[in-house]
Amino acid sequence: MTRKVRVRFAPSPTGALHIGGVRTALYNYLFARQHGGDMLLRIEDTDSTRFVPGAEEYIIEALQWLGIEIDEGIGAWSKKDGAKTHDLCGQYGDKGPYRQSERREIYHRYVNQLLESGNAYYAFDTPEELEAKRQEVPNFQYDAHTRGTMCNSLTLPQEEVDRRIKAGEKYVVRFKVEPDEDIHVNDLIRGEVVINSNIIDDKVLYKSADDLPTYHLANIVDDHLMEVSHVIRGEEWLPSAPLHVLLYRAFGWSDTMPEFAHLPLLLKPDGNGKLSKRDGDRLGFPVFPLEFHNQKDGTVSSGYRESGYFPEAVINFLALLGWHASGDQEMFSMDELIQQFSLERVSKSGAKFDYEKGRWFNHQYLQLRSDEELARLFMPVLEKKLDSSVYQNVNIEKVAQIIGLVKDRVNFVPELWEQACFFFEAPMEYDEKSLKKRWKEDSPKHLTELSELLSSVSDEDWTRKNLKEDGTTEWLLDTVVMPWIAEKEYGVGVVMNAFRICLVGAARGPHIWAITDILGKQETLRRIDTALRLI
Template sequence: MRIRVRYAPSPTGHLHIGGARTALFNWLFARQKGGQMVLRIEDTDRSREVAGAEEKMVDALRWLGLDWDEGPDIGGKFGPYRSMERLDLYRSLANRLLEEGRAYPCYCTPEELEAQREEMRRRGVMPRYSGRCRHLTAAERRRLAAEGRPFTVRFRVPEGQTVSFEDLVHGTVSFETDGIGDFVIVKSDGIPTYNFAVAVDDHSMQISHVIRGEEHLSNTAIQLLVYDALGFPTPGFAHVPLILNESGKKLSKRDESVVQFVEQYRDLGYVPEAVVNYLALLGWSPVGEREFLSLEELVQEFSLDRVGKSGAVFDPVKLRWLNAHYLRGRPDEELLKLCLPHLVAAGLLAEPPSAEDLEWARRAVELYRDQLEYAAQLPELAGWLKSLPDPDPEGERILEDPSARKAADAFYQEISALSQWTPDGIHAAFKRVQKTTGLRGRQLFMPIRVAVTGRTHGPELPKVLNLLGREVVLGRLREYAGRSRTLPGEN
């Protein structure tokens, strides 16, 4: 069998992490099987279409490192690859179903349909189309058509049947047709509905496997009815598990606890390798206990039989951990390039940065390389290097300890005369202060750290002080001691 898969988003917004995972799973399956990946834009929902959304989604997919063999941007022999450019095909097949009696025109108005649904809800019945226009006589249809009444085209769902299929993730899945109701395949404006268009397109583009989210399971029954009515062979189906929030509920686009769009991760300074690595682990697991997998390794190992059935919880902490790993592996200049826009945006560097700014940024990146989880975090981590923040309550208690002033005074005197302002030279100065004051450990280092950085935790203190520079360190120690008194070494 020739493997052909597709990713078919609607241009209604940014690329969501759920959509990105679907695209990734399709891409991995195609590349591992030596098959083809198709990008198709399902743009029939004109009311929700967002200008520029298609271009942004394409950019986000390419940022992730995904490509495709056919699509609206590169063409292919099964095109066109936008649904609205395929209306003639949908219309001809809908007319065929009408002629064969497998579909019929429905003249019910939106108000009448809502009244039908409300009556069913009142009776405690699951709302679905009542079948009112299904039983119109030919004469009644001619009369309504002569009146110019707008109509939709509804599929005539066979009664008393079971629709079953073998899902490559969930196994046997069955639906009773009596619970489906006659569904619309062409709207009153002549545009096909999703379930009709997707079945037609998947067949005409010779898609062999449909890999998509579990939320589409119920749609599959409807699409299988269309396949059967048109005499089309069916593709294989694999419905991957839902992505859940940390409460175990389906992740909603309105859930503010999670950054949900690929473009946002790119703008925050995540790297594509980390995002791809994490998305692959959402519902799929490799053999063994490996956590870090490159795109090439994922292609080698991916298989649908290791996709789970239960929902996959999106864990932002794990994604940040993965991203931190990949950031640490970045060359210095690449990491600097990732961080520079965020330092400029935070006002820590000029635009464009001067040579002095760039040197400062290099040292800041070096200082926080092991702590950085994503590039936009650096201004928050390193902002105190430019402007001393007020200490938190714990820091205030440290500075109020009587030994804190003793440590600061002795250290001020020691570094005022320091000949080598280097991490090693500063470390040696701390050693001498230990001898002269008898202060050690937290009693010595914490007051200096809080007085100079405003924080109780951070990278190695000699490296921090070296990056700040002697004059800034002396100035901040003077500020701590108070402008009204003279520190040792001053006249």
């Protein structure tokens, strides 16, 4: 039986979407698209105490930015015919609602089913009592061997159970796990995993305190009802997969149980352990797609988008952290990923987060963007850096031209400023190291003469380029200045570097005639003049 591929990404709205979660979403998306299936987004908000305002919106916006499209569920409102609402978190689909907190009645029904079939029971032990038990008995586990000593519907008379429930006493419903059974889970990435039911405790499925199920129950019920065919999630879920298999069986849904694929974890770049927000702060890189202002604890987390990353670079980078095509290809568009992705080629071991490679990917994608587009993206940076009177006169075509000269040396759009600032404002000071190395005793004399020489060049010739016999071009200014240097027997490097310092403020930057071309004759001469006075 081949059934329609339907996968889900099911985050909980407890804060910004972690980059590992983004990768999980990506792999789900690639798998769905490759098989012509559906990508659902379901919000798992069964822990009312951990809800963070804005987290849902954040998740939708992040996926949108990255180009991971939702077909059904939360955030799929745009799929609606003539969608009137632009509610970011609106939902679409005939298997909703897609927010677990809105599915209470559904869960009631299935909790009762388990209760009636004898697969679950009521338990009245308070959190304090359980905590005390754990203190008293090392490695205490609520299971077949201990449930008989606890306070639940298996040990209490029926009337007592009814009385407690009627009195509004807080209770939970626990899953009754039978001991001594080897449970087989087939994982698409790892193969068969076998776990004995003895090590699984009687998991809480439902808590009356907030009238909500726990993850385990909600997850199984929803995946079944939403006809999910493949569960692709992080490796941290592998230990509870056997429990899920048991739940499917208890419901009588074994035949349509989804296939499982547990993804390797994203690890810290240094040392060991899961990648966390703290690692990003400590090592200076984002671990979230977008900047996030947590209204609950007031913290602000940096994001890839705000750091100047292109979404396609983040996608490419993430895709290769745990998955690899058979060849040596490094650059993949989303379409190529959809075509080539396969769960069989996902690695089994955790991947240390190689932030440097992320930078490299962004560099590659930045080179692919046109100068005009980069200019548009760079304008806001300029607006911030420049005096408003200066910014008013900035010409975007000129910006594009400048970007064409310097883009190959940056990884991010904001870095363009460091490479191009001298095109917009004359140097205010001169780099100490450059001066020491490149400013010679004769430099003032050279520059005075050079200034005179350049003054004699007409405005028209200033920007002229000649076509040489070999097909390359050369700046006309080159044919003016080089012979002069040769005639005077000055060193080319000595003159040109001092000249460069006048224009740039340091010994760096693109070809010098490309700079003078953009600066223009007047500004060039002015900068030489200024430098001669200041240095």
